Amino acid sequence: MVEGVSxxxxxxxxxxxxxxxxxxxxxxxxxxxxxKFTFELLDYSDFTPYNGDVExxxxxxxxxxxxxxxxxxxxxxxxxxxxxxxxVSGALKNMIxxxxxx
Numbered sequence: 755m756v757e758g759v760s761x762x763x764x765x766x767x768x769x770x771x772x773x774x775x776x777x778x779x780x781x782x783x784x785x786x787x788x789x790k791f792t793f794e795l796l797d798y799s800d801f802t803p804y805n806g807d808v809e810x811x812x813x814x815x816x817x818x819x820x821x822x823x824x825x826x827x828x829x830x831x832x833x834x835x836x837x838x839x840x841x842v843s844g845a846l847k848n849m850i851x852x853x854x855x856x
Contacts, residue, residue, distance in 0.1 A: 762786075763828040764795040767835030767846035779834035794828075796821055804851040814856055821849070822856040 764783060766776040783793040798821050825831060835842050
C-alpha cells in the first residue's frame with residue numbers, strides 16, 4: 755500500500771452485471787480523491803451457499819479466505835445493497851455468513 759493512501763473495498767449486494775447498486779458504489783468511489791484512496795470491487799459470485807457440514811468436512815473454501823483477506827486489509831468498506839424482501843440480498847447474506855467463519 756502506498757503511504758498515506760487508504761484502501762477501500764466496495765461490496766455490492768447484487769451480483770447482476772448491470773446492477774444499479776454496483777453502479778452506485780462505483781460512483782461514490784469516483785467522488786473521492788484518487789490520490790488518497792484506492793478501490794477494489796470484491797467479486798464473490800463464485801461462493802457456494804454456506805453449509806456448516808461443508809465447512810466441517812472441508813474447511814473454509816480458498817475463495818472465501820481470499821475475500822476475507824481483502825476485507826481485513828482494507829481501511830474502509832462501502833456496501834451498496836438492494837432491499838430484498840425487507841432485508842439484504844441472499845447473495846450478500848451468504849457472503850457475510852462465509853466470511854464470518856474465517
